[in-house]
Amino acid sequence: MTFREGSISKKAYELVYDAPKAIEWEVYEKKVMNEYKILIEENADDEKKFQEFFERNPSLLPGAFGIYGESGHAPYNNALITQPLLQGLTTKIPDFLWLSTDSLNISPIFIEIEKPNKKWFRKNGQPTAEFTQAQNQLSEWKQWYENPTHQSLFYQYYDIDREILNGKVVKPQFVLIYGSSINEFEGKPDLNQKRAHLHRENEVYMTFDRLTPMYKARNTITCQVKDRKYIAKYVSPTFKLGPVFAEELNEITNKVEAINNSQIDVERKNFLVSRIGYWEKFGEEKPFGLRNSGDWE
Numbered sequence: 001m002t003f004r005e006g007s008i009s010k011k012a013y014e015l016v017y018d019a020p021k022a023i024e025w026e027v028y029e030k031k032v033m034n035e036y037k038i039l040i041e042e043n044a045d046d047e048k049k050f051q052e053f054f055e056r057n058p059s060l061l062p063g064a065f066g067i068y069g070e071s072g073h074a075p076y077n078n079a080l081i082t083q084p085l086l087q088g089l090t091t092k093i094p095d096f097l098w099l100s101t102d103s104l105n106i107s108p109i110f111i112e113i114e115k116p117n118k119k120w121f122r123k124n125g126q127p128t129a130e131f132t133q134a135q136n137q138l139s140e141w142k143q144w145y146e147n148p149t150h151q152s153l154f155y156q157y158y159d160i161d162r163e164i165l166n167g168k169v170v171k172p173q174f175v176l177i178y179g180s181s182i183n184e185f186e187g188k189p190d191l192n193q194k195r196a197h198l199h200r201e202n203e204v205y206m207t208f209d210r211l212t213p214m215y216k217a218r219n220t221i222t223c224q225v226k227d228r229k230y231i232a233k234y235v236s237p238t239f240k241l242g243p244v245f246a247e248e249l250n251e252i253t254n255k256v257e258a259i260n261n262s263q264i265d266v267e268r269k270n271f272l273v274s275r276i277g278y279w280e281k282f283g284e285e286k287p288f289g290l291r292n293s294g295d296w297e
Contacts, residue, residue, distance in 0.1 A: 010289060010290040011289050011290050011291075011292070012243075012287035012288060012289025012290070012291070013243050013282055013289070013291075013295075015295055015297050016271075016297045019271050019275075019297050020267040020268045021268070022237070022239065022264075025215055025218060028213070028218075028238050029212075032057050032060070032213055032237075033212065036053070036057075036060070039053055040116050040180070040208055040209065044115060044116040044180075045115055045117055047113065047114070047115055050113055050115075050116075050208075051082075051113065054095075054113070055222045055233060055234050056234050056237075056262065056263060057236060057237075058217060058221075058236060059213040059214045059215070059217035059218055059220065059236060059238075060211050060213050060214075061080065061098070062109075062111075062175060062204070063098040063100055063107075063111065063173065063175060064080070064098050064214060064217040064220060065100060065214070065216055065217070066100045066107060067173050067175070067204055070216065071100060071101065071102040073100075073101045073102050073103070074101070074216075074220075074245065074248075075098045075099055075100050075220065076099035076100075076106065076158075076163070077099075077159075077223070077248050077252060078219065078221060078245045079099075079221050079223040079248075079252065080096060080097075080098060080220050080222045081096065081098070081099070081158070081223055081225050082095070082222055082224060083224065084097035084110075084158075084225060085157065085225070086141070086144055086154065087150065087153045087154070087157060088147070088149070088153065089141070089144050089150075091137070091140050092137060094110040094112060094141065095111055095112055095113045096111040096113070097111065098111070099158060104168060105168055105170070105171050106160055106164075106170055106171075107173055108145075108154070108158075108170065108172045109175060110141050110173070110174050110175065112134060112137055112138065112174075112176050112178075113177045114130070114176070114177065114179070115179075116179060116180050116183075116209075117179075117183075118130050118131070118134075119179060120184060120185075120198075121184070121191060125191070127198065131179075131198075134176055134178055135176070135198070138174040138176060138200075141174060142174060142202070145172055151170070156228070157225070157227055157228065158225055158228070159228040159230075159251075173203075174203045174204070175203075175204045175205075175206070176203065176204070176205045177206055177207070177208060178205060178208075179207050179208070180208055181207040181209050181210060182209050184207075217236075218236060218238040218240075219236065219238070219239055219244075220236065221234075221236075221239070221252055221258065222234045222235070223252060230252040232252050232253065232254045232257070232258035233254075233258055233261070234258055234261060234262045235258055235259055235264075236262070237264055239259075239264070239272070240297060241275050241276070241279050241296065241297055242279070242297060243282065243291040243292070243295055244291065244293055244295075244296075246279045246280070246282045246283030247283040248283070249280050249283050250280055250284050255276055256273050256276060259273055259276075260273070
């Protein structure tokens with residue numbers, strides 16, 4: 001391995017420059033979209049396969065950097081949360097949760113995925129029972145969140161109570177990913193316009209074929225959370241290490257297992273595992289010095 005520091009007096013870390021490279025974003029983007037298209041075509045009725053696919057490819061899911069516009073801040077702990085527990089909820093839990101942040105707000109983005117082959121409307125133009133049921137699921141989460149006791153439990157469970165104490169305002173959003181625009185709305189402007197009028201406050205609806213990977217979310221880690229503990233499940237194939245998210249690494253456990261379970265070649269996996277400890281230590285010590293946001297290995 002070759003380490004270089006640039007200016008030793010300015011940088012507080014060393015990079016390995018001859019490390020096995022992560023897949024380039026352009027290559028990954030093309031590859032993952034091809035895989036996603038096949039998944040939609042061949043497994044449109046298997047929601048579990050979509051759950052795993054998004055867990056392995058978190059950049060496909062909307063909301064990491066906010067729903068409207070893009071925040072300059074990464075999601076809390078740089079993590080996508082899968083199957084998030086909502087304490088006190090007696091119905092179905094969300095499929096995913098982003099804790100999107102900016103300098104003033106923290107926005108829990110609750111995501112429900114349904115099947116790509118489900119229809120929005122019946123032949124008479126009325127919403128299907130399946131769509132109405134999915135919409136009701138968002139209503140149940142909104143109702144759950146409106147309870148101040150549930151809010152307090154939520155802030156504690158996901159370790160964001162410190163963010164609240166620091167003055168951030170919580171603005172939840174609810175996302176439904178449902179059906180296919182190509183199969184149902186293509187060439188039907190009247191039906192597409194009717195779809196636009198289904199949206200309700202703090203809710204966003206989109207079809208499966210609208211999703212594309214977001215470059216800014218290329219280093220996010222898919223986690224399960226159990227009472228403040230963020231437990232890594234997968235990292236993206238594009239995952240890199242560097243000074244930018246070093247502090248967040250210390251908030252997440254099980255990273256070695258997650259890397260080994262991810263869709264990364266063996267040589268790259270071994271390198272990432274060998275360097276996790278270095279960047280954890282860097283994040284814990286927070287040494288003085290320049291941090292270049294373009295430094296990755």
